Amino acid sequence: MTRKLRIGLIGSGFIARCHVYGYRTMLSVFPEAAAQPELELVADMTDDLAKAAAEKFGFRRATGDWRKLVADPAVDIVDICVPSHLHKEMALAAIAAGKHVYCEKPVGLNGGEASEIAAAAARAGVKSLVGYSYLRNPLIAFARKLIQEGAIGEVTHFRGAHNEDYMADPAAPFVWRCDSAIAGKAGALGDLGSHIISIARVLVGEIASVCGATKTVVAERSLGGGRTRKVENEDQAQFLVEFVGGATGHIEASRVATGSHMDITYEIVGTHGQIQFDGERMNEIRFYSDKDPVDRRGFRTIYTGPAHPPFGNFVPGTAHGIGFNDQKVIEAYELMELVAADRPTGPDFTDAATISRILDAVLQSAAERRWVKVAAA
Numbered sequence: 001m002t003r004k005l006r007i008g009l010i011g012s013g014f015i016a017r018c019h020v021y022g023y024r025t026m027l028s029v030f031p032e033a034a035a036q037p038e039l040e041l042v043a044d045m046t047d048d049l050a051k052a053a054a055e056k057f058g059f060r061r062a063t064g065d066w067r068k069l070v071a072d073p074a075v076d077i078v079d080i081c082v083p084s085h086l087h088k089e090m091a092l093a094a095i096a097a098g099k100h101v102y103c104e105k106p107v108g109l110n111g112g113e114a115s116e117i118a119a120a121a122a123r124a125g126v127k128s129l130v131g132y133s134y135l136r137n138p139l140i141a142f143a144r145k146l147i148q149e150g151a152i153g154e155v156t157h158f159r160g161a162h163n164e165d166y167m168a169d170p171a172a173p174f175v176w177r178c179d180s181a182i183a184g185k186a187g188a189l190g191d192l193g194s195h196i197i198s199i200a201r202v203l204v205g206e207i208a209s210v211c212g213a214t215k216t217v218v219a220e221r222s223l224g225g226g227r228t229r230k231v232e233n234e235d236q237a238q239f240l241v242e243f244v245g246g247a248t249g250h251i252e253a254s255r256v257a258t259g260s261h262m263d264i265t266y267e268i269v270g271t272h273g274q275i276q277f278d279g280e281r282m283n284e285i286r287f288y289s290d291k292d293p294v295d296r297r298g299f300r301t302i303y304t305g306p307a308h309p310p311f312g313n314f315v316p317g318t319a320h321g322i323g324f325n326d327q328k329v330i331e332a333y334e335l336m337e338l339v340a341a342d343r344p345t346g347p348d349f350t351d352a353a354t355i356s357r358i359l360d361a362v363l364q365s366a367a368e369r370r371w372v373k374v375a376a377a
Helices: 014-029 047-057 066-071 084-096 111-124 138-148 188-203 324-341 349-368
Strands: 003-010 035-043 061-063 077-080 100-103 128-130 155-163 207-215 220-224 227-230 236-243 248-254 263-270 273-278 284-289 300-303
Touching (some): 014 035, 014 324, 047 061, 061 066, 066 084, 084 100, 100 324, 128 324, 138 188, 138 263, 138 273, 138 284, 188 236, 188 248, 188 349, 207 349, 236 349
Parallel strands (some): 077 100
Antiparallel strands (some): 207 236, 220 227, 236 248, 263 273, 284 300
């Protein structure tokens, strides 16, 4: 009989719903999984909110106290889907209770908090997974395969972006992501930039140093009733990067990029070719090779299909496409494999801590107007 892993979910907002979708859909998409998730317990700010979430999501039980969830012997995995300032206390409590932890990015408010969480997990021997869901797109693994096979030669340059426009309207109200005490000092960087950094690390390697610039485009946002509040972190950021392996590059992130609904893109240039990906066309990748005959060189479009696992688990036809939440389905599957089959996956808390230290370095660089080395673990 397939092992069952009981989920304790903290939070019930948008990303929590994505996690529940992943758990529920995983059973039909990945019937071969080493374990099945069981929706055991959900926690929210009050008992009433938690009960409403349990009814909506299908959890067996509910609680208005996350500490009770963490300590509950019927919970195997603590799933943290709350704002960043709550990550540290919850994650450390879960680790101390011997629970495996699934946490949304970027993990904590800064590199110090993320590193503390990673160290605690390592000491306790618990497993962790962090929700950098764009890494689950099958085309990430395909791009990595092309690079490892030498299809584009030696990587020389990476250009990456994660730009969106959800706060492009100056009239958009102040939200918790604008509050440095809740979201951290990394605004667009923490929310969006951390995603493209995670992709850069997987495809090109570790980042050694950065040189960045940040800007808050809309200085104040409305609180309603004629009141406003100062925005406490950046709306957009750009930074040059030097990779440990010798490649260089440029990464940018913005939450005020008018017209960019899901501009998570990357270009990887090599000595013999190039790979291009556009997040608004998430089921195709462009590939160029100078090994093609001179009279027919050019970018070719490759559509996601069963040849790019685990796409075939969803649909048998090339170019039929998967969507945003399907990446969470893959993530839920990998969580089950990680805990039940001890099959390594990532990113874990150690990876998240590295990404957070990169964010810290960018902010330091922008403040001091100079190149900054990324701090070691």
